[in-house]
Amino acid sequence: DAGVTQSPTHLIKTRGQQVTLRCSPKSGHDTVSWYQQALGQGPQFIFQYYEEEERQRGNFPDRFSGHQFPNYSSELNVNALLLGDSALYLCASSAGTGTGNSPLHFGNGTRLTVT
Amino acid sequence: AQSVAQPEDQVNVAEGNPLTVKCTYSVSGNPYLFWYVQYPNRGLQFLLKYITGDNLVKGSYGFEAEFNKSQTSFHLKKPSALVSDSALYFCAVRVPSGSARQLTFGSGTQLTVLP
Numbered sequence: 001d002a003g004v005t006q007s008p009t010h011l012i013k014t015r016g017q018q019v020t021l022r023c024s025p026k027s028g029h030d031t032v033s034w035y036q037q038a039l040g041q042g043p044q045f046i047f048q049y050y051e052e053e054e055r056q057r058g059n060f061p062d063r064f065s066g067h068q069f070p071n072y073s074s075e076l077n078v079n080a081l082l083l084g085d086s087a088l089y090l091c092a093s094s095a096g097t098g099t100g101n102s103p104l105h106f107g108n109g110t111r112l113t114v115t
Numbered sequence: 116a117q118s119v120a121q122p123e124d125q126v127n128v129a130e131g132n133p134l135t136v137k138c139t140y141s142v143s144g145n146p147y148l149f150w151y152v153q154y155p156n157r158g159l160q161f162l163l164k165y166i167t168g169d170n171l172v173k174g175s176y177g178f179e180a181e182f183n184k185s186q187t188s189f190h191l192k193k194p195s196a197l198v199s200d201s202a203l204y205f206c207a208v209r210v211p212s213g214s215a216r217q218l219t220f221g222s223g224t225q226l227t228v229l230p
Contacts, residue, residue: 004158033217033218035220040222040223041222041223042119042205042207042220042221042222042223043159043205043220044220045217045218045219048217056217058217090158090159092158092159092218101147101164101166103149103161103164104159104161104218105161106151106158106159106160107158108156108157108158109156109157109158111156
């Protein structure tokens, strides 16, 4: 039973560029959430996708956008990269929109470095 | 808005001794509380959760946590620490309804168990 998989594992981009990160949820899960974890910090909620729509959004600018596909996989896109976007980006999946008590299942993350 | 505080950035304990990692929270309404562990360059792994009922909850790898509503705390404990418990620990809170259904994390506590 595959868990949450993310690609790529590492990525280096230049300021102003655009990046796309990918996530496949755990088998049986239909909801994907994205988190940004800066060095030495706890994960910060970016947004959540369910039924191919953004359901919740954290305090992140519109440069951060996403998509969910019919097979429940998801992409996180970041435009006009800033140095401050350097972080570990974590994808988490769950069954349903998370109003229940089930824990999130996390992938190993994508380490994005912006130079 | 909901928030989580982990007052200790670093906790050191000798192998075989009991350990405690502290967490306090602030929410409107009844919280769902979680502990996650993160090993280097990995995603977060679920340890345990409090939803309702018994204030002492038991989780993976011999960890337990005590919910204290009057003190708004959810401290993580283990009777006898192992070197392999050394990792980064995150406390998280969620409310089951409303606009803040996403998981909010603390800043993390680095636990080091000394042999």
